[in-house]
Amino acid sequence: MLSERFYDAGTVRQLAQGAKQAGLDDADLAIMNFAEKVARDASSVAQDDVDGLRGHGLSDSEIFEVALTAALRSFFSKSVDAFAVQPDDAYAALEPGLRDALAFGRTPGWDRRRPE
Secondary structure, three states: OHHHHHOOHHHHHHHHHOHHHHOOOHHHHHHHHHHHHHHHHHHHOOHHHHHHHHHOOOOHHHHHHHHHHHHHHHHHHHHHHHOOOOOOHHHHOOOHHHHHHHOOOOOOOOOOOOOO
């Protein structure tokens, strides 16, 4: 969705490799950092993290959406990994560099559809 609606494939690849490389504005970078913190260790989120997002103009509802989206994405990713789900045809059709960046942390060869 990011590459279809918001950014080109190169920017999405950079986002997958580390938000600071993608030239995001301060608000988007803060959102990415907050979401990463939620996904890695939600119990480490502190009031300062929430206040930081408020300082970038996010409402409490928007902050909730960021936290919930990060948690749901983490749940989805872990579920997919647990069942060794293979990617669909849309994933296989992505530009190879983007596909590799999105597969970060995966065991080599996990994508059986990917051409060698």
